[in-house]
Amino acid sequence: MKNDTLRPQDLFWRVRIFDALSFPSVIIDLEKSVVGANKKFYDTYKLTPEDILGKKCYHSFLYKNTPCKSQDCPISRVIENKEAHSYTLKRQYKWEERVFSPIFDDHQEVAYVLSSIRDITRTKSLESQLIGVKEFITRVIYSSASAIVAADRSGRIELMNSVAKELFGAYNGGEGSITHTEQLYPPGKAKEIMRMLRDEKIGGRGKLIIPKTTIVNAKGEEVEVEMSAAIIYDENGNESATMAIYNDLKDKIKVEKELKKTQKQLAQSEKMASLGQLAAGVAHEINNPLTGVLFYASLLLERPDLDDDAKADLTYIVEDANRCKNIVKSLLVYSRSTDSNKRIVHINEIVDQSLKLVRDQKKFRNIQVRRFLDDEMMLIHADVSKLNQVIINLIINAADVMKGNGKISLSTYRDKPNKKVFLEVKDTGEGIPRENLSKIFDPFFTTKEVGKSTGLGLSIVYGIIEEHGGRISVKETGTKGTTFIIEFPMYVPSEDGPHFCDPPGSA
Ligand SMILES: Nc1ncnc2c1ncn2[C@@H]1O[C@H](COP(=O)(O)OP(=O)(O)O)[C@@H](O)[C@H]1O
Ligand SMILES: [Mg+2]
Structure with missing residues (x-):
């Protein structure tokens, strides 16, 4: 040690600097005795030089009264490693950082250790506040009902909350997992969104709301969402990240569709109801004169003095009047003026019965009729002969x-939770043109040759299904x-009432 080589003025400054340090500091020698302390130290701990100088650090240095075990004695570590060492410590309500720095001699050997104590209580409290805020924000993000995705400037995804992972079908590391914002959209869309985000005229600087747009999930499927996006700027106003919030529109779209469908059905049943009234009125009015026409024409036909021409003409009159009669009869069925005779019956039974009725008709010779009838219990409250007519x-x-x-193909199946029974009738024909879809259930609407068909079939079907509390619609049509799909309310025997399905004699 060549402290004697120090000029007095250097020593003077060094002591001054030591005293000027704003942290309480002490100098400890290799034997761990305190050889000096600065003014801040004495002031902070209300000590005098007599209290500490020459004492072992562990006696006088505000710690425990026993030496630290050699492996965790910070002073030994500094001496051994020739480099500074620090650790934090909680004393009562305060946090301290204790920093131990080596003071070297001329041979670069550690001669003393300078130990200073910094009060980091405030830093610590800010740090824990920060951690608290961060945890809070994380909880907010992760418990959000919306999908949230954040990405860095380059588009690399930094955060995806659980709803986002579900929406995009991206599970970290999993197959097809999503790592870049470009994977979230159809090709080119991510760039387009960034362009709109930067355009102040759209939504304001760095902000964008798109009520309806398309994203792509990990399976490559397109999903419609409502989206709001933002650019996150740093304190200098530079772009540092982007984030977006998505809400799946699936449920909303479903509800809207359902609503539209119901409205359409309502309009249709209103139309059918008024047409039904009209039809019933007309049918009644025509029925009487028609009976008269038929009666007198039939009477005339029986006259023996008729020549062949008159006979032929009269036969036409009777035939056509009979046709009118049938139409009137159909109209009366459609307008629900005939009595119904309902019982509880398995839907498959009705299908089979209807098939028996048409089986031998010439029309079906080259048609393959297939049954896909579910084995489940599917009871409905029905007028069997009317449903035969429907099928x-x-x-x-x-x-x-x-x-x-x-x-x-005829299929039956049920939706037990919603208590519905379904019947579908599918053909391999050429489909119904879009412009006819709203008209096919109207009475007298037909695309078939005049005189061949009445155009009453589907309107009667519609009336009968309504009478059963059911619904009929075109499920799909195309080339x-x-x-056609028909939905019936399912008959469910009540728990305590007579059990429809009990085997006979099991009471
Ligand atoms: N399975 C079907 N495929 C294509 N078009 C159909 C089908 N069922 C009905 N239609 C259309 O609906 C119209 C009305 O049917 P309907 O009321 O039974 O009267 P009709 O059979 O006397 O024409 C038919 O003329 C036809 O244009
Ligand atoms: Mg028909």
């Missing part, structure tokens, strides 16, 4: 459109064929 009407229409060649 027969549907399959005759199907046979007509397929011009005697093709396949007709590959048409599927």
